[in-house]
Every structure is written in C-alpha cells, then in structure tokens.
Amino acid sequence: MATDGVSDQNELMEADGHGRRLSPRAKSLSWIAGIIGLILLVGFAYFLSHKGSATGPKSGAGRGGGSRGAGGMNQPTTVGTAKAVSADLPILVEALGTVTPAATVTVRPQVSGTITQILYTEGQLVKRGQAIAIIDPRPYSAVLLQAQGALIRDRAQLENARVQLQRYDTLLKQDSIARQDRDTQAALVHQLQGTIVLDQGAVQQAQINVGFTKIVSPVTGRVGLRVIDVGNYIAAGDANGVAVVTTLQPIDVEFAVPQQKAPSIQKRIAQGATIAAIALDSTRTQQLDSGRFSTLDNRVDPTTGTIKGKARFANAGNQLYPSQFVNVRLTVDTISNVVTVPPSAVRSGPDGSFVWLLKGDRSVTERKVTTGISDNDKMQITNGLAIGETIITDGGDRLTEGAKVTLPGDKPATGAGGAGKGKHRRAAQGG
Incomplete structure (x- = not known):
C-alpha cells in the first residue's frame, strides 16, 4: 500500500494541470521557456529603472546648463x-622696384688689331681710365712716324718759301722784279702753311690711334665675363667688345608709384626737400641700403595708371645687384603731433x-x-x-x-555658482 502511494504521487507530479502526463521533451521546453521569460522580465525592469534615472538628471542638467548659459551671457x-x-x-610710399646700374658699358676697340695683353680678371673692380687690354701698337706707331716726317719736311719747305718771299719784297721795292713773281711766291707760302696744318692733323690722328691701342675702362665698376683672349684679332667697333663694365657704386632702383601719389612727391621736390628712400628685401624685413629719391618720369603709363620713379643708393655694402627685385619705401613727409x-x-x-x-x-x-x-x-x-x-x-x-x-590684469569675480558650491559643501559637512 505504501509503494502504491509513492508511485501515485510521482505520477501526479509528472502530470500537467489538466491531469495529462508530460513527456520528457515537453518538460525540457517548459523549463527553457520559463528561464527566457525570467530573463526578459529582469531586463525590462533594468531598462525602466535606468530610463527613470537618466531622465531625471538629464533634465536637471539641462536646467543647470541653461542657467550657466544665461550667466555666461552676462559675464564680462x-x-x-x-x-x-x-x-x-x-607719409610713406611703397613700391616694387628693379635695381638698375647707373652705367653699363660695352668697351669696344676704336682701332683694329691683334690683342696682345688682357689686363683684367673676370669680376674684377676696375677704375675709370684703368687699362684692361692692349692691341698691338706697332702698325700705328709706324703711321705716326710717317706723319711726323711729313710735317718736318713741309715745315722746311715753308721756311724756305718765306725767305724767298722776303727777297722778292726787297727786289720789288728796288723795282728789280715784276710784282707777279712776288705774288706767286706769297701764294706758295700760304699753300705750304695749309700743308703744315694737314700734317699736324695727320700727326694728331696717328697719336690718337696709338693711344687707342691701350683699351681703358670709361667708368668705374665691375667687369663681367671675358669675351676675348690674347691673340684674337678684333676689329674697330666690334659688337661684342673687349669687356662689359657695370657701375655698382652708386646704383639706381627704378619703380612705379600710383599716379595719385605723384603730386605730393612733386610738391616736395619743388620745395627742395630731400626724400629719403629705403631698399628692403623681398620679405620687407631686412634693410639692404638707404638712399634718396632722384626723379619722376615725365609721363604716366596709361595702361597701369602709374608713373616711373628712380632712387639712388650708395651701395657701399654691395647689397644691391643689377636686375635684383627690391621693395622701395619713400618717406615723402612727416606729420607731427x-x-x-x-x-x-x-x-x-x-x-x-x-x-x-x-x-x-x-x-x-x-x-x-x-x-x-x-x-x-x-x-x-x-x-x-x-x-x-x-x-x-x-x-x-x-x-x-x-x-x-x-582687462587681463583684473581679478576674476566670485559668481553665484561658487557660492552655491560652498553652500552644498557646508551642508554635506553638517550632515
């Protein structure tokens, strides 16, 4: 009887609510469904709790941010x-300029001949009148001697003709010769005087040609690259010349200023004032040299509405080089007080x-x-x-x-936010 009671109890536990017996598979699915339902219930409760906490602080933070924003708008x-x-x-006038040498000379020979000496090196600084090349002078010295000999000969003939004329004058006074003979002799004297003048011109020309065999620099400056060597034959007026000499000290800077600035500049020039000029590098931070304004052009360029000007610089430090781009700053005038x-x-x-x-x-x-x-x-x-x-x-x-x-040196003022923080801090300490 007891065994029957236990088996009946087990059969009741394995039956569902309607008294049906459950299979092992159904019992497993029932357990899984219960576990899933429990998980979903716990997750939903967690979501509701966090949503409420997030909503409360966020709205409070929004109100706090708004008050801070309102307070920030009132902050100095x-x-x-x-x-x-x-x-x-x-009163300054600034312009972009180009460095131009005061003189650039291509030294061309005046006589033809063979180069016997080159007296300069490339890039050398030469003085005005300094010899830079020599042409063979012997042919021109021979021509000079010929001209000098002809002059001596014609002078002797002139002296003899003058003596003969004096004799004719004496005989004419004695009525011993015809006047025609005396006049013919006087004409011969004048003819020989003209010959002497021609001979003197020939001698001077020959002397000049001999001097031209020594080629000198017409200006002080720097010699460029060599264009001819010793032994070359060069003709008078050769296009390439013997050397190119560029003047570097002083040196000019050409620039263009707006036509609106021209009247004020011209007014200062008319007053006899000196307009200071400064040459700056491309960054306008380094001063290359200082000088003075020279002149304005006589017309305005209609395509750009500008007028050209020129300033001169001593260039003692050789900071300015031909064809270099620089910035020019003119101090036209100064307004006081x-x-x-x-x-x-x-x-x-x-x-x-x-x-x-x-x-x-x-x-x-x-x-x-x-x-x-x-x-x-x-x-x-x-x-x-x-x-x-x-x-x-x-x-x-x-x-x-x-x-x-x-102002940057002022002390920051204590705001309401700081007082509130202190109040909360004191309340926390009291609690």
Missing part, C-alpha cells in the same frame, strides 16, 4: 586696450569707421571716428578721438553697446 568679456597717443606719423591708435582698434561698420571706447565703469560705447594715413603700427585719427582716451584693441568682435569688459 576680457579685452585688450590701448590709449590714443600723440605721435609723428611719416597727430592722434594715433593701433590699426587693430579701428573697425568698419555700416556708418563708417568706429572704435570701442572704454568708459570708467568698465563698459564700452561705440565712437565714430575719421581716419587718415596709416603706418605699420599706427593709424591717424583726424576726428572723433582725443589724446589719452582708452580704446579696445583685442576682443572687440564680441562687444555690444554698453557691454561690460574686464
């Missing part, structure tokens, strides 16, 4: 300032130029100004600003009328 802007000062402001500010302080608006003026309560106000000429670090204010007033140079793009500003 840190700016840089400068004062309007009185200074001497130069004008109100100047840094160029970064001047801003452009719909109504023209203006500056942000710093008031005593650390607020700013817009001040319309009229600008004049400008330099690299100064700009002239012709109207609207007084000497000593403080203006904003940096940070002006973020300013509005009446906005509060702070």
Whole structure:
C-alpha cells in the first residue's frame, strides 16, 4: 500500500494541470521557456529603472546648463586696450622696384688689331681710365712716324718759301722784279702753311690711334665675363667688345608709384626737400641700403595708371645687384603731433569707421571716428578721438553697446555658482 502511494504521487507530479502526463521533451521546453521569460522580465525592469534615472538628471542638467548659459551671457568679456597717443606719423610710399646700374658699358676697340695683353680678371673692380687690354701698337706707331716726317719736311719747305718771299719784297721795292713773281711766291707760302696744318692733323690722328691701342675702362665698376683672349684679332667697333663694365657704386632702383601719389612727391621736390628712400628685401624685413629719391618720369603709363620713379643708393655694402627685385619705401613727409591708435582698434561698420571706447565703469560705447594715413603700427585719427582716451584693441568682435569688459590684469569675480558650491559643501559637512 505504501509503494502504491509513492508511485501515485510521482505520477501526479509528472502530470500537467489538466491531469495529462508530460513527456520528457515537453518538460525540457517548459523549463527553457520559463528561464527566457525570467530573463526578459529582469531586463525590462533594468531598462525602466535606468530610463527613470537618466531622465531625471538629464533634465536637471539641462536646467543647470541653461542657467550657466544665461550667466555666461552676462559675464564680462576680457579685452585688450590701448590709449590714443600723440605721435609723428611719416607719409610713406611703397613700391616694387628693379635695381638698375647707373652705367653699363660695352668697351669696344676704336682701332683694329691683334690683342696682345688682357689686363683684367673676370669680376674684377676696375677704375675709370684703368687699362684692361692692349692691341698691338706697332702698325700705328709706324703711321705716326710717317706723319711726323711729313710735317718736318713741309715745315722746311715753308721756311724756305718765306725767305724767298722776303727777297722778292726787297727786289720789288728796288723795282728789280715784276710784282707777279712776288705774288706767286706769297701764294706758295700760304699753300705750304695749309700743308703744315694737314700734317699736324695727320700727326694728331696717328697719336690718337696709338693711344687707342691701350683699351681703358670709361667708368668705374665691375667687369663681367671675358669675351676675348690674347691673340684674337678684333676689329674697330666690334659688337661684342673687349669687356662689359657695370657701375655698382652708386646704383639706381627704378619703380612705379600710383599716379595719385605723384603730386605730393612733386610738391616736395619743388620745395627742395630731400626724400629719403629705403631698399628692403623681398620679405620687407631686412634693410639692404638707404638712399634718396632722384626723379619722376615725365609721363604716366596709361595702361597701369602709374608713373616711373628712380632712387639712388650708395651701395657701399654691395647689397644691391643689377636686375635684383627690391621693395622701395619713400618717406615723402612727416606729420607731427597727430592722434594715433593701433590699426587693430579701428573697425568698419555700416556708418563708417568706429572704435570701442572704454568708459570708467568698465563698459564700452561705440565712437565714430575719421581716419587718415596709416603706418605699420599706427593709424591717424583726424576726428572723433582725443589724446589719452582708452580704446579696445583685442576682443572687440564680441562687444555690444554698453557691454561690460574686464582687462587681463583684473581679478576674476566670485559668481553665484561658487557660492552655491560652498553652500552644498557646508551642508554635506553638517550632515
């Protein structure tokens, strides 16, 4: 009876709710479904709990961020300032120029002949009148001797004719000869005098040709590359010449300035003033040489609207080289005791130029100004600003009328956020 009771109990445990017996496979699927359902239930509860926590802090953070944003809009802007000062402001004209030598000479021979000596080296600095080459002088010396001999011969004939004329004059006074003979002798004397003049010209020409056999430099400068060697025959007026000499000291710079600048430059020239000129390198940071303005051209180029000018430099340090591109800066005039500010302080608006003026309560106000000429670090204010007033140079793009500003040296103010943090800290310590 007991055994029957246990077996009945096991059969009841293996039956479902309707009294049906479950197979082993059905029992396994039932367990798996229960486990999956439990996992889904736990995951759904976890999701709901995190969603609620995320929603609460996020909205709180959004409100906090909004308050910080509102507080940030009221925070003063840190700016840089400068004062309007009185200074001497130069009137400058800048242009791109090309270095041109004061003289470039191709030394050509005046007589033909064979080169016997070359007296220079490539790149040598030569003086004016210094010999640079020699042509064989012997043929020209022989011609000189011939001319000198003809002159001596004709002078002797002239002396004899003059003596004969004196005799004819004596005999004519004694009425011993006919006047025709005396006049013929006088004409012979004049003829020989003309011959003497021709002989003297021939002698001078021969002397000049002998001198031309020594080729000299007509200017002081630097010799270029050699174009002829010893032993070459060269003709008078040869196109290549013997050498090319370029003057480097002094040297000129040619440039073009806008036609609007020409009247002010011409006015200073008419007043007899010296216009200083500076030659700068391509980066405009290194000064190559200093000189003075020379002259303006006599016409304006209609294609560019510019007029050519020239400045001369001593070039003592040989920093300027022919055909080199340089930047030229002319100091046309200097305006004394004008109100100047840094160029970064001047801003452009719909109504023209203006500056942000710093008031005593650390607020700013817009001040319309009229600008004049400008330099690299100064700009002239012709109207609207007084000497000593403080203006904003940096940070002006973020300013509005009446906005509060702070300066870099000011101490930061303690805000409400800092007080709140202290209050929470004290409450935490008390708890």
